[in-house]
Amino acid sequence: MKKDINIKEVAKKAGVSIATVSRVFNNSGTVKESTRKKIEAVIEETGYYPNVLARELAEKKTHLIGLIVHSMIGEGIPRMINGVNEVLEEHDFNLLIACTNGNLQSELKHFEIFRSKRVEGILFATREFKEEHRELIKKIPIPVVVLLQRTEQEQISFVTFDNYTFAKDATKKLIALGHRKFAFIGGPPTSVNAMERQLGFCDALKENGLSMEVELSRNGDFTIEAGYQQMEEILAIQNEVTAVIAVNDGMAIGALNCLQDHEIGVPNDISVLGLDDTVLAKASRLKLSGVHYSYTNLGKQGANLLLKQMESEELLYEKIVMPYEIHLRESVSEC
Amino acid sequence: MKKDINIKEVAKKAGVSIATVSRVFNNSGTVKESTRKKIEAVIEETGYYPNVLARELAEKKTHLIGLIVHSMIGEGIPRMINGVNEVLEEHDFNLLIACTNGNLQSELKHFEIFRSKRVEGILFATREFKEEHRELIKKIPIPVVVLLQRTEQEQISFVTFDNYTFAKDATKKLIALGHRKFAFIGGPPTSVNAMERQLGFCDALKENGLSMEVELSRNGDFTIEAGYQQMEEILAIQNEVTAVIAVNDGMAIGALNCLQDHEIGVPNDISVLGLDDTVLAKASRLKLSGVHYSYTNLGKQGANLLLKQMESEELLYEKIVMPYEIHLRESVSEC
DNA sequence: TTGTATGCGTTATCAA
DNA sequence: TTGATAACGCATACAA
Numbered sequence: 001m002k003k004d005i006n007i008k009e010v011a012k013k014a015g016v017s018i019a020t021v022s023r024v025f026n027n028s029g030t031v032k033e034s035t036r037k038k039i040e041a042v043i044e045e046t047g048y049y050p051n052v053l054a055r056e057l058a059e060k061k062t063h064l065i066g067l068i069v070h071s072m073i074g075e076g077i078p079r080m081i082n083g084v085n086e087v088l089e090e091h092d093f094n095l096l097i098a099c100t101n102g103n104l105q106s107e108l109k110h111f112e113i114f115r116s117k118r119v120e121g122i123l124f125a126t127r128e129f130k131e132e133h134r135e136l137i138k139k140i141p142i143p144v145v146v147l148l149q150r151t152e153q154e155q156i157s158f159v160t161f162d163n164y165t166f167a168k169d170a171t172k173k174l175i176a177l178g179h180r181k182f183a184f185i186g187g188p189p190t191s192v193n194a195m196e197r198q199l200g201f202c203d204a205l206k207e208n209g210l211s212m213e214v215e216l217s218r219n220g221d222f223t224i225e226a227g228y229q230q231m232e233e234i235l236a237i238q239n240e241v242t243a244v245i246a247v248n249d250g251m252a253i254g255a256l257n258c259l260q261d262h263e264i265g266v267p268n269d270i271s272v273l274g275l276d277d278t279v280l281a282k283a284s285r286l287k288l289s290g291v292h293y294s295y296t297n298l299g300k301q302g303a304n305l306l307l308k309q310m311e312s313e314e315l316l317y318e319k320i321v322m323p324y325e326i327h328l329r330e331s332v333s334e335c
Numbered sequence: 336m337k338k339d340i341n342i343k344e345v346a347k348k349a350g351v352s353i354a355t356v357s358r359v360f361n362n363s364g365t366v367k368e369s370t371r372k373k374i375e376a377v378i379e380e381t382g383y384y385p386n387v388l389a390r391e392l393a394e395k396k397t398h399l400i401g402l403i404v405h406s407m408i409g410e411g412i413p414r415m416i417n418g419v420n421e422v423l424e425e426h427d428f429n430l431l432i433a434c435t436n437g438n439l440q441s442e443l444k445h446f447e448i449f450r451s452k453r454v455e456g457i458l459f460a461t462r463e464f465k466e467e468h469r470e471l472i473k474k475i476p477i478p479v480v481v482l483l484q485r486t487e488q489e490q491i492s493f494v495t496f497d498n499y500t501f502a503k504d505a506t507k508k509l510i511a512l513g514h515r516k517f518a519f520i521g522g523p524p525t526s527v528n529a530m531e532r533q534l535g536f537c538d539a540l541k542e543n544g545l546s547m548e549v550e551l552s553r554n555g556d557f558t559i560e561a562g563y564q565q566m567e568e569i570l571a572i573q574n575e576v577t578a579v580i581a582v583n584d585g586m587a588i589g590a591l592n593c594l595q596d597h598e599i600g601v602p603n604d605i606s607v608l609g610l611d612d613t614v615l616a617k618a619s620r621l622k623l624s625g626v627h628y629s630y631t632n633l634g635k636q637g638a639n640l641l642l643k644q645m646e647s648e649e650l651l652y653e654k655i656v657m658p659y660e661i662h663l664r665e666s667v668s669e670c
Numbered sequence: 671t672t673g674t675a676t677g678c679g680t681t682a683t684c685a686a
Numbered sequence: 687t688t689g690a691t692a693a694c695g696c697a698t699a700c701a702a
Contacts, residue, residue: 357682
């Protein structure tokens with residue numbers, strides 16, 4: 001453990017000026033080979049490290065990107081962060097991360113913290129994009145890209161999945177397989193993404209002239225237990241249902257487990273599909289059907305878009321919707 | 336989007352000196368109420384934000400903690416990060432994260448980057464703690480806490496799980512239930528944690544005077560598929576096994592699925608246990624038995640220890656081993 | 671090829 | 687209660 005040493009001391013030891021030391025460290029300007037060698041020797045000997053803070057202050061660049069997420073838990077976000085990280089690393093940016101647990105005050109606070117830390121760009125993932133976010137982002141002189149959420153008509157960039165469309169598409173696939181009697185297990189009303197999926201599901205039914213009893217559209221809190229519980233209630237209501245769609249894999253697995261406990265055949269009696277794509281889907285004995293989309297790629301796209309905005313002279317906005325695939329596996333069959 | 340404004344301009348607009356503006360912003364020194372009001376008005380009007388870079392340069396503090404992880408993927412690490420984040424947020428530290436994919440060069444590089452960024456402490460999670468890490472950490476004048484790995488005799492702090500002991504304990508529990516014929520599905524030899532678990536398993540057998548055929552101790556790459564495959568091969572070798580232990584849940588689930596495909600009753604014919612604790616354990620129809628330990632708490636402990644080291648005047652080392660619980664659920668029974 | 675001097679935006683020390 | 691001014695450690699324009 002040695003104390004940090006600064007450029008002045010290195011210069012003194014090497015018998016040169018700080019400007020020359022700076023040149024050596026940044027490969028800028030021209031330095032005679034012999035003095036370069038001399039300086040490098042001193043650097044090696046002293047273990048000198050430039051104080052990046054000072055450099056950044058002088059250069060007015062921090063090489064810092066801020067990432068605000070509402071949660072770290074789950075499969076998706078970590079993969080997204082991984083994607084972001086991969087792109088940023090290629091461009092020598094460092095990642096400052098804040099986790100807000102979806103708390104609005106915390107989100108706004110971290111925008112301010114990041115701003116005062118002089119991050120050069122901000123990636124923002126929230127559960128619900130609100131008016132307060134909009135106002136703050138418009139006010140801040142830092143490029144922002146919103147992840148996993150739409151910003152609607154605003155002049156604010158985002159990269160997201162098209163929850164509505166893939167939910168609609170997946171439902172249509174089941175309809176094409178002959179299913180007419182559906183049950184739906186949605187998420188809490190506070191989850192914009194879950195609501196979008198639910199809307200997609202409903203519209204698919206509508207467009208095909210189908211309808212369903214209101215009681216067959218239920219809501220859970222994304223857990224396996226909730227899926228089990230809701231499936232139980234669906235079965236109690238009536239037994240003509242031939243397909244169950246859950247907004248996430250956890251609840252789909254819960255439904256699957258419930259059906260097996262009732263000795264109802266999947267997919268022979270009832271097909272099950274989760275509008276999601278997690279390891280759970282592959283872990284169940286009966287491979288769960290679902291929708292596939294890549295959080296990693298979303299993260300990469302987001303980071304790339306942000307970098308592009310940072311480089312751009314004029315203001316720049318882009319709205320990117322990531323592609324998806326529907327995977328019909330063992331839990332689904334014709335009806 | 337407005338341009339950032341500095342303290343000098345605020346001072347000019349308010350007709351005071353920059354020192355006074357600084358005082359207002361930091362509630363330091365004493366300022367007359369009327370001038371405070373005046374300055375606050377200008378701050379409000381201009382949307383002034385102090386440049387934290389400059390402040391940090393002057394104060395020689397960055398309020399930054401660096402976290403180096405080998406991977407973001409999986410359940411554990413994100414929870415750990417969440418724990419770290421929670422503690423750091425309470426203490427107004429920001430988190431700089433680097434993901435290295437286990438690459439040694441990348442790990443060392445990020446130590447240097449963090450050092451030059453003047454982080455005040457570093458949390459380091461790697462797959463294998465090597466000589467190079469040791470040397471670098473000893474050289475760097477920044478407190479470091481290693482996570483999820485032991486540093487052995489070194490004067491370097493760590494917080495980890497006791498893989499060896501919980502694996503041994505869990506095995507003993509099965510022995511106590513009457514099991515004598517075991518099969519083991521381990522991880523790749525590069526995973527220190529997996530090897531420690533395997534050692535614990537072996538020692539539990541030894542201490543109870545039990546032995547096993549070498550071919551019944553197998554290795555996989557942690558995936559569900561690998562677990563399935565290895566179980567298949569175990570069954571091909573012989574059929575006296577009454578208990579299978581896998582180093583992680585994924586492979587335990589694979590084994591479970593394999594057994595069900597062979598119509599071998601679990602737990603009546605064979606008990607299955609995973610030395611792990613992920614959502615997978617609760618998702619399987621048959622609740623998988625396993626070991627419970629909290630990554631969140633590990634992250635909190637690590638962050639707290641690091642903060643303690645940072646505050647401490649003299650050098651300080653602590654080695655913390657987190658507690659665990661063994662959960663015997665539906666996949667295990669007496670023999 | 672090298673050195674000098676200035677600026678980056680703060681905080682902190684003194685003096686007023 | 688306030689203001690000037692010197693750090694903080696570096697980059698860089700300009701001069702030598």
